[in-house]
Amino acid sequence: MATIYDVASLARVSPATVSRVFNGMPVSEEKASAVRAAAATLNFTPNRTARSLRKQNSEVIALVIPDIENPFFTSLARGVEDRAQAEGYSVVLCNTDDDTSKEATYLEIAISENMAGVILAPASDHSDLTSVLSRGRPIVAVDRSAGYDIDGVMVDNRPAGQAAASALFKAGYKRVACITGPQGIDTADERTMGWRQVAIRQGGYVPELYLRNANHRVDGGRAAMADLLSMEVPPDAVVATNNLMGVGALQVLSEAGLTAPAVGVAVIGALPFSALDPATITIVEIPARNLGITAAKMLIERINGDTQPPRTIVLRNEISVASA
Amino acid sequence: MATIYDVASLARVSPATVSRVFNGMPVSEEKASAVRAAAATLNFTPNRTARSLRKQNSEVIALVIPDIENPFFTSLARGVEDRAQAEGYSVVLCNTDDDTSKEATYLEIAISENMAGVILAPASDHSDLTSVLSRGRPIVAVDRSAGYDIDGVMVDNRPAGQAAASALFKAGYKRVACITGPQGIDTADERTMGWRQVAIRQGGYVPELYLRNANHRVDGGRAAMADLLSMEVPPDAVVATNNLMGVGALQVLSEAGLTAPAVGVAVIGALPFSALDPATITIVEIPARNLGITAAKMLIERINGDTQPPRTIVLRNEISVASA
DNA sequence: TTGTACGCGTTATCAG
């Protein structure tokens, strides 16, 4: 592995000059071209570890998400990437699998590899950010809040829950259930609250009986839906507060022969890759990609030295109901 | 940011002793606990950049994939992660977006950050691996071959194409089209070849007329399917050589009112999150997750010093046809 | 077992 010393001696200049060439600092064209030639023959590339140790930063952003198999987060990731790459940053993804200890490890790595900053979709509301915060590295929470006073980009979750529930009641359903995520994840809690408010106002049944907490994946949605169907008086409609639980619920309903108007379904978050037209499903759109773009933008501002107090951006007007 | 020197002076020992404590080398329990106490109060963690510069390696594996929004690759990624974490490695994901220059950048980063090794699903057959190979870092190709003599984990693609085509012909279809990926990606080429062999043997039409190259995403599948439908004599069945193109084809067919037995569909690779039962679709399963597990296993063997010649593992028997 | 001192490959400072 060639170093700047090798290049320097081959080009008959000092190591400092080599460094300057690779950092766009003023160097006479004569020496510069000698350096480039030498670097080419030696197949030299600056060692980022050493550079990063010296400069105390790198051009890499860490994006830490809880579930890489959820298209919502991959879409968000694409948003982050597109924005970051446009600004010259690379993005590495870390999957925490909803596990706060894995999350801590990745944050540790990000900081300790001198990455420029972190965008975090927290695994829970008791994530441990001390490693990041104590080093003063820029960090932005996205989608979910982390329980710290840091930058954040969120959507207005309660209205999303309200919209989903309202759509079903307006369609004439009477007992609208809710399949939501684990407690302690604020997106889930807020969306549930939105559903609850509408349901209580609507009246005619006891909403709390029709609330199920599940994990945020397909099997969670399946289990919850199956449980709801086994009730003495089952719901006639259901709100799923994320996309994958929605898929699970739809699967169980489909398997039970309950389609279309028999049981109403509203899902918060786009259904991934729906091959078949989900004609009778209400979708409350969440701007996943734009969450990513916005978070990357905020983070890069911080990296560039922005020191205003932490702020939270709420993408209020991007929630839309598509009842096809 | 606390360093070993800070910890050392607080614990009244030498920096070397601090280092030893954090690397499990013999240290008297007395001093060890003093070090741990000091480290705790200073909130110290070893700086990975410095460590990695010194040791010339890290405990991080890079997984470089072409499309993070394709569930096939995220599933593969989960396989890699699970295996790697079990062995004490962390995994960072890099998304190349099918772009060889982004790919080169990420490989560059991986090497130059002293990552332990790379698992690469190549963006094309002319990827540039010189940065990795010249440094002698372990690398494993997965899913697709990279055009170098390196370790690889693949599936037997041609039989997959044959199985998909055969299933449709056996179901009585006469003109089985094929929507495949870009030329130069060997998985696509091989699967196409499988379809072609079966189609030619079957006879009764000119298969080449019913072959379409598309990008590997949903819109690629949509465009190709639309094109096929506009033929004077459209196909009565179609093989999609990857999951997302399959979704695109199904969407277009569904929109055209062509469901179920009107037009037959076979897809190579699991359909992601199918909320509705794709009753009449033939799926040729590709063991995405196991590809990841196997690749991680191979890579870690290399990291641990295995020096046998490069080998390619083909997961032959894991392809299964599920015609529900 | 412990400490001293050097080097991993760069970049920044400071002379010239």
Added chain:
DNA sequence: CTGATAACGCGTACAA
């Protein structure tokens, strides 16, 4: 514009 040199934070001979 250029070169020598000191860090960046850590691990590891080598010596004690």
